[in-house]
Amino acid sequence: MMLLASDTRYGNWLPPQLSTHGDKIDHLIFVLHVFMAVLFFGWGVYFTYCLVKFRARTGHAATYEPVKGGASKLIEVAVIVFELIVLFALSMPVWADYKNKPPAASENPLTVHVHSKQFEWQFHYCGPDGQFGKTDPKLISTSNFIGLDENDPNSKDDLQFVNDCHLPTGRPIRMEIFARDVIHSLSIPTMRVKQDAIPGMRIPIWFTINKDATTANVSKGMVQEFPLARTTWYRIRHHVAAQDYKNKAGDIIVKAGDYLGNDLASGKEIIQKLRDAGNETVSLRPGNPLEIVCAQLCGNNHYTMKAQLKTLTADEFEAWQAEEIKKKNTELEVDF
Amino acid sequence: MSGAHAAHSHAGHDHGHDHSHGHELPFWRKYIFSVDHKVIGVQYTITSLLFLLFGFALMWVMRFQLAYPGQPIPLIGKMLGASLVDSTGVLIGNGYNAFGAMHGTIMVFLGIVPLAVGGFGNYVLPLQIGAPDMAFPRLNMMSYWVYLPGGLIMLASFFTRDGAAQSGWTSYPPLSVVNIGGQTWWLIGMVFLITSSLLGSVNFIVTTVQLRVKGLSFFRLPFFVWAQLVTSFLLLLAFPPLEAAAVMQLMDRVAGTSFFMPGGLIITDVVQNQYSGGGSPVLWQHLFWFLAHPEVYVLILPGMGIIAEVIANNTRKPLWGYKALVYSAIFLGFMSFIVWAHHMFMTGMGTTLSTFFQFTTMVISVPSIIILTCFIISLWGASIRYTVPMLFALSFLPMFAIGGLTGLPLGLTASDIHLHDTYYVIGHFHYVVAPGTIFAMFAGIYYWFPKVTGRTMSSLLGKIHWFFSFIFINGVFMPMFFQGMAGILRRQYDQSYQLHGASAQGLSLMASWSAWCLGLAQIPFIINFFYSAFAGKKVGNNPWEATTLEWSAPSPPPHGNFATVPVAQCGPYEYSVPGRKTDFLPQNPALEA
Numbered sequence: 001m002m003l004l005a006s007d008t009r010y011g012n013w014l015p016p017q018l019s020t021h022g023d024k025i026d027h028l029i030f031v032l033h034v035f036m037a038v039l040f041f042g043w044g045v046y047f048t049y050c051l052v053k054f055r056a057r058t059g060h061a062a063t064y065e066p067v068k069g070g071a072s073k074l075i076e077v078a079v080i081v082f083e084l085i086v087l088f089a090l091s092m093p094v095w096a097d098y099k100n101k102p103p104a105a106s107e108n109p110l111t112v113h114v115h116s117k118q119f120e121w122q123f124h125y126c127g128p129d130g131q132f133g134k135t136d137p138k139l140i141s142t143s144n145f146i147g148l149d150e151n152d153p154n155s156k157d158d159l160q161f162v163n164d165c166h167l168p169t170g171r172p173i174r175m176e177i178f179a180r181d182v183i184h185s186l187s188i189p190t191m192r193v194k195q196d197a198i199p200g201m202r203i204p205i206w207f208t209i210n211k212d213a214t215t216a217n218v219s220k221g222m223v224q225e226f227p228l229a230r231t232t233w234y235r236i237r238h239h240v241a242a243q244d245y246k247n248k249a250g251d252i253i254v255k256a257g258d259y260l261g262n263d264l265a266s267g268k269e270i271i272q273k274l275r276d277a278g279n280e281t282v283s284l285r286p287g288n289p290l291e292i293v294c295a296q297l298c299g300n301n302h303y304t305m306k307a308q309l310k311t312l313t314a315d316e317f318e319a320w321q322a323e324e325i326k327k328k329n330t331e332l333e334v335d336f
Numbered sequence: 337m338s339g340a341h342a343a344h345s346h347a348g349h350d351h352g353h354d355h356s357h358g359h360e361l362p363f364w365r366k367y368i369f370s371v372d373h374k375v376i377g378v379q380y381t382i383t384s385l386l387f388l389l390f391g392f393a394l395m396w397v398m399r400f401q402l403a404y405p406g407q408p409i410p411l412i413g414k415m416l417g418a419s420l421v422d423s424t425g426v427l428i429g430n431g432y433n434a435f436g437a438m439h440g441t442i443m444v445f446l447g448i449v450p451l452a453v454g455g456f457g458n459y460v461l462p463l464q465i466g467a468p469d470m471a472f473p474r475l476n477m478m479s480y481w482v483y484l485p486g487g488l489i490m491l492a493s494f495f496t497r498d499g500a501a502q503s504g505w506t507s508y509p510p511l512s513v514v515n516i517g518g519q520t521w522w523l524i525g526m527v528f529l530i531t532s533s534l535l536g537s538v539n540f541i542v543t544t545v546q547l548r549v550k551g552l553s554f555f556r557l558p559f560f561v562w563a564q565l566v567t568s569f570l571l572l573l574a575f576p577p578l579e580a581a582a583v584m585q586l587m588d589r590v591a592g593t594s595f596f597m598p599g600g601l602i603i604t605d606v607v608q609n610q611y612s613g614g615g616s617p618v619l620w621q622h623l624f625w626f627l628a629h630p631e632v633y634v635l636i637l638p639g640m641g642i643i644a645e646v647i648a649n650n651t652r653k654p655l656w657g658y659k660a661l662v663y664s665a666i667f668l669g670f671m672s673f674i675v676w677a678h679h680m681f682m683t684g685m686g687t688t689l690s691t692f693f694q695f696t697t698m699v700i701s702v703p704s705i706i707i708l709t710c711f712i713i714s715l716w717g718a719s720i721r722y723t724v725p726m727l728f729a730l731s732f733l734p735m736f737a738i739g740g741l742t743g744l745p746l747g748l749t750a751s752d753i754h755l756h757d758t759y760y761v762i763g764h765f766h767y768v769v770a771p772g773t774i775f776a777m778f779a780g781i782y783y784w785f786p787k788v789t790g791r792t793m794s795s796l797l798g799k800i801h802w803f804f805s806f807i808f809i810n811g812v813f814m815p816m817f818f819q820g821m822a823g824i825l826r827r828q829y830d831q832s833y834q835l836h837g838a839s840a841q842g843l844s845l846m847a848s849w850s851a852w853c854l855g856l857a858q859i860p861f862i863i864n865f866f867y868s869a870f871a872g873k874k875v876g877n878n879p880w881e882a883t884t885l886e887w888s889a890p891s892p893p894p895h896g897n898f899a900t901v902p903v904a905q906c907g908p909y910e911y912s913v914p915g916r917k918t919d920f921l922p923q924n925p926a927l928e929a
Contacts, residue, residue, distance in 0.1 A: 009839075010822065010835060010836050010838075010839035010840075011822065011839050011840065012818045012819070012821075012822055012839075012840050012842070012843055013818060013821050013822060014754075014821050014822070014823075015822060015823050015836045024750065025750050025751060025753055025754055026754075028745070028748065028750050028751045029745055029751045029754065029755075029821075032744050032745045032748070032751060033745075035744075036741040036742070036744070039741065040734075040737060040738070040741065043712065043734070043737060044734065046712065047712055047715070047733065047734065050712070050715035050716060050718070050720075051715070051720065051730070054651075054715060054716065054717065054718040054719060054720050055719075055720050055722070056652070056719045056720055056721045056722075057719075060719055061652075061719055061912060061919065062651060062652040062653040062717060062718050062719040062911060062912040062919065063653060063717040063912065064653060064654065064911070064912045064913055064914055065717075066654065066656050066657075067656065067713060067716045067717055072709050072713055075709075076702070076705060076706065076709060079701075079705060080702060083698045083701065083744070084698065086744075086748065087694060087695065087698050087748065090748075090750065091694065091748035091749055091750040091751065092687075092691065092694070092749075092750075094749075094750035095687060095690060095749040095750050095753075096687050098749075098750070098753065099686055099687050099690075100686075100687055117602070118603070118604070137600070137602050137607050138607075140602070140605050180601070180602045180603075181510065181514070181601055181602060181603045181604075182508075182510045182511040182514065183508055183510070183511065183617055185682060185757060187757075187823075187825065189754070189823035189836050192753055192754050193753070194682050194753050194754070194756055194757070195682060195684065196682045196683045196684060198617055198618060198683065198684065199510055199598045199600075199601055199617060200598025200599070200600070200613075200616070200617070201598075201618075201684060203684040232841065234405060234832040234838055234841045235832070235838055235839070235841045235842065236838070237832060237838055238834075238835045238838050264406065264407070286835055288835070289835070291834060291835050291836070293825065293834050294825075295682075295756070295757040295758075295825050296508070296757065297433070297503065297504050297508070297511065297826075297827040298511060299429075299433075299511060299515070300428070300429035300430045300433060300502070300829075301429055301829075302429075302433075302827065302828070302829070303429070303828040303829045303830050303831075303833050303834070304833060306833070306834055
């Protein structure tokens with residue numbers, strides 16, 4: 001399992017896995033790839049043997065009679081049996097839970113409405129009353145981007161955010177996904193969650209984030225040394241320095257928690273300065289370790305459609321929510 | 337058979353008659369608006385190879401943006417139009433999407449299908465069944481002359497103010513309906529291309545059923561002919577729904593209908609009241625994939641047909657499990673109509689529908705495995721000639737195996753949750769169609785080149801072409817599986833914009849450099865192709881010592897093909913029959929003499 005298991009970092013293999021159902025998906029991916037490798041390796045040995053053994057040469061002729069033997073049938077049957085096992089034992093049960101087992105009310109799920117538009121994710125929280133306030137497209141504005149009707153009593157404790165999503169860990173989350181203009185697809189790679197958002201449809205999904213997978217915890221495990229000689233700015237553009245870096249004169253090149261430049265030119269410059277200061281590696285961690293992205297082509301800026309995901313313990317989440325509601329109501333009072 | 341034979345002799349007579357006047361045909365009737373299946377086949381081959389090169393070139397530009405996001409494209413950056421690049425020569429998002437949509441469209445609809453069916457099918461199939469031409473020569477000519485305008489319309493869309501279509505080759509509405517850009521041109525082009533395919537497929541079916549020579553029963557047909565026959569049925573039955581859907585989408589764009597448009601759309605915060613609503617974006621996906629999944633087999637079956645011919649010829653023994661191959665191809669064709677929704681697992685599909693489509697998807701893997709098994713068992717006890725066509729054919733086998741195997745995690749809903757719409761998908765289908773089908777096409781070009789020109793291609797240049805293509809094509813597509821695992825999504829203008837994408841950025845560099853080197857690796861082929869056509873070594877009618885009927889015709893075959901009407905005395909792959917002087921027993925006894 002270790003061979004294919006994701007660790008807590010991003011790289012050239014599966015991203016970190018932080019949801020309760022995700023291990024089963026990774027397990028299936030693992031089983032399938034072991035199967036493929038075994039089959040391909042077996043074929044490869046036979047294939048290579050044939051290429052050498054049966055090459056045309058003087059004194060060697062092909063045989064007309066077809067080779068007999070049950071091995072190929074046996075392998076074919078074995079492949080079919082394997083596929084059926086994978087299908088019925090490893091794929092369908094996971095999918096059935098993913099699709100047919102919404103969290104029960106007794107589990108106190110958090111429901112979030114996710115609205116998607118070119119090129120934003122909007123998150124609508126219903127607040128402690130558990131009731132979503134009415135929305136109306138006519139009310140959409142730069143400050144009220146989902147068009148929430150503040151006159152609706154249910155709206156009082158509702159919160160809305162653009163490209164910024166807070167979720168509690170260890171508590172079931174139910175998202176209802178809407179699209180306003182074209183098809184989008186909500187993808188949270190670290191949660192093994194993906195669901196298209198289709199105009200005219202309201203599509204629910206649910207998942208639970210592992211209890212200890214708070215952003216703070218995850219960040220700690222993601223500190224990584226990058227060799228400066230082989231690292232391009234593109235590779236580390238979402239990373240921040242894990243410590244202060246100074247040049248030989250003692251001036252700060254990059255402070256702990258700062259990004260290494262905000263474009264290619266400034267990034268290159270900082271990387272060069274770090275090398276000039278005698279560093280061979282640089283210790284970095286992702287600035288925002290968890291993202292929600294769009295998986296379905298939705299226009300020219302499709303790639304920019306991403307939201308930061310911040311995971312908090314259930315208590316921290318409640319505190320954050322209460323704070324945000326307080327903030328919103330003071331702002332509204334100021335407005336009046 | 338007697339009916340088919342009678343029809344054939346009748347047609348043969350007609351053509352003999354035509355032929356007597358053939359040399360009097362003016363140039364434009366002989367080479368431009370020709371009704372000769374061989375000229376049409378060559379027209380299709382040359383046109384589609386040019387489209388393939390163009391579609392490949394679009395990818396060189398896209399791969400630059402992926403490797404070096406936001407940097408100006410060297411050399412050609414500033415020459416591209418304002419719909420593609422900014423003033424500094426950096427590819428813009430719309431340009432990237434246009435190139436992406438057109439790469440897919442061109443490779444599939446203007447490159448591989450016309451090459452595999454219009455090129456190889458047209459040229460080889462009538463010869464392999466001993467026919468003097470296709471059943472409907474004028475329909476055949478029309479098919480090409482509908483295809484070409486379709487292709488030119490697609491190309492022309494690059495030169496319109498807003499550029500070419502930008503909604504992916506899948507053209508999902510509402511995006512495709514509301515997008516600026518050449519989507520209208522794309523839809524009109526598609527109507528032409530689909531019509532062309534339909535005209536061709538009817539012709540292939542009738543020709544195969546009606547024009548086989550005496551003695552050539554169905555189970556004596558070369559596997560290539562079977563593959564083309566099944567392919568034609570797929571084209572005939574799967575394309576009409578897409579043609580209808582394309583017209584419906586066109587109406588949504590230009591005539592204010594709402595076939596695929598739900599009500600209440602809000603675009604850039606403005607309510608779109610011009611759409612009456614009530615349509616379903618998912619309906620388009622069903623109609624599109626109802627074509628596009630059989631289309632996958634349209635892309636691969638003719639390739640398998642070519643591989644069968646090349647393997648039998650170069651192993652010098654009969655194909656193992658010929659009947660199993662034929663039944664598998666038919667079963668594959670049938671099954672390909674009932675797997676389409678596995679492309680749509682993430683649309684919100686529930687367990688009922690997905691259970692059916694997962695199951696059929698697992699079932700369809702069985703005939704593919706049988707076909708591959710037959711090919712590799714055919715190697716046992718062979719006497720393998722490592723000719724250039726055979727090198728491409730042998731490479732096809734493991735490459736197609738990788739393409740097929742990596743379909744498994746995508747066909748199962750649970751693993752598809754993570755891998756859907758990632759580079760894993762891109763790697764998977766490219767392994768099937770690039771080192772799969774395109775290698776098969778190369779095998780076919782090297783194999784039948786002597787028949788078409790009377791000259792053989794250079795073996796040395798061919799081997800250089802094969803070696804570097806094989807290395808670099810894996811360099812392009814193998815990293816994509818890892819990128820897909822890492823979660824990099826397809827159709828991203830800048831993969832490094834997202835954290836997981838940035839972390840796997842090194843693989844993008846590897847794929848890009850491999851893609852450019854793969855381009856260079858095609859130079860020996862291009863030189864070889866043109867040099868050999870005019871100055872290659874002259875060879876006889878049957879340089880590969882092959883058995884099937886096309887090799888008993890003169891090289892190149894004249895209008896009407898055969899000097900005398902051939903007959904078929906045996907099955908297609910009678911190699912190394914015991915007790916004979918030569919190691920091949922031709923289907924046409926005349927070839928032995």
